[in-house]
Amino acid sequence: MHSDDVLAFLDSHPDFLTHHAERFGLRAAPQERVVVSFAERQLLDMKDRIRQLESRLHQLVRHGEANDLIxxxxxxxxxxxxxxxxxxSVLAAVSKGLLDIFQIDRVALRLWHPQAETRTPSCTTTRADIQLLARNLSxxxxxxxxxxxxxxxxxxxxVLQSFxxxxxxEESGEPFGLLVLASDNADRFTFDMHTHYLAQMGEMVSAALLRTLGAE
Structure with missing residues (x-):
C-alpha cells in the first residue's frame, strides 16, 4: 500500500485515528474531534501548570508584602x-499606634490591675463579666x-461591624486588662483571620503597662 492509498483511506475514514489513538501514540483532546500528539498534550498541560504556579507565586508575593507592612x-x-x-503615656502610645499607624477605626482598653484605679480611672473596670471574658480568651x-x-x-x-x-x-498568665479593636468594616476582623500579630500586639501592650504600673 502506497502513502497516497493511506492518505485516501484516512480521508474516507476521518474517525480512524481517534478510535486508534492509543495504538499510534496519539491522544484525543477532550470535547474535540481533533487528535493531538501526546507531546503536544504534555506541553498544554505544562503551560496550564505554569499558569497555576504563577498565580500562586503572585499570591505569595502579596502575602509577603502584607506581612512586611504589618x-x-x-x-x-x-x-x-x-x-x-x-x-x-503608654495608653496614649497605644491609641496613637492603633488609630494612626494601623488605621484601626476604634480602640478601647479597660484595666483591673491594682494600681490602675488611681492612675487611669477612666480606663478602669471592676465588672466581673469583663474579667471572665478576658480569662476565657486563650x-x-x-x-x-x-x-x-x-x-x-x-x-x-x-455602627461597628467587627471586633x-x-x-x-501578667507574666503568670492572669489577665489584668482587655484591649478591644473595632471597625465599621465587617471584613476587618473575621472568625477565620490569623491572630498571630494580634497576640504579639497584646503581649507588647501588656509588657509596657506592667512596666509603668509597677514603677509608678
Missing amino acids: QARSHRLALGLMQARSTE APSCGPYANDEVLSWFPPVP AQIALR
Whole structure:
C-alpha cells in the first residue's frame, strides 16, 4: 500500500485515528474531534501548570508584602511603647499606634490591675463579666460580636461591624486588662483571620503597662 492509498483511506475514514489513538501514540483532546500528539498534550498541560504556579507565586508575593507592612507598623508601635515613661503615656502610645499607624477605626482598653484605679480611672473596670471574658480568651477573639458592656465603650455612630478582643496578661498568665479593636468594616476582623500579630500586639501592650504600673 502506497502513502497516497493511506492518505485516501484516512480521508474516507476521518474517525480512524481517534478510535486508534492509543495504538499510534496519539491522544484525543477532550470535547474535540481533533487528535493531538501526546507531546503536544504534555506541553498544554505544562503551560496550564505554569499558569497555576504563577498565580500562586503572585499570591505569595502579596502575602509577603502584607506581612512586611504589618511588621513595619508593629515596629513603630513597639518603639512608641518603649519610649513611654508613664501609664498615661503608654495608653496614649497605644491609641496613637492603633488609630494612626494601623488605621484601626476604634480602640478601647479597660484595666483591673491594682494600681490602675488611681492612675487611669477612666480606663478602669471592676465588672466581673469583663474579667471572665478576658480569662476565657486563650487567643485573640475576632468576629462580628461583642457583649453589651464592650459595645458601651464605643460611640453609637458609626455602627461597628467587627471586633478583635485581646486579653492583657501578667507574666503568670492572669489577665489584668482587655484591649478591644473595632471597625465599621465587617471584613476587618473575621472568625477565620490569623491572630498571630494580634497576640504579639497584646503581649507588647501588656509588657509596657506592667512596666509603668509597677514603677509608678
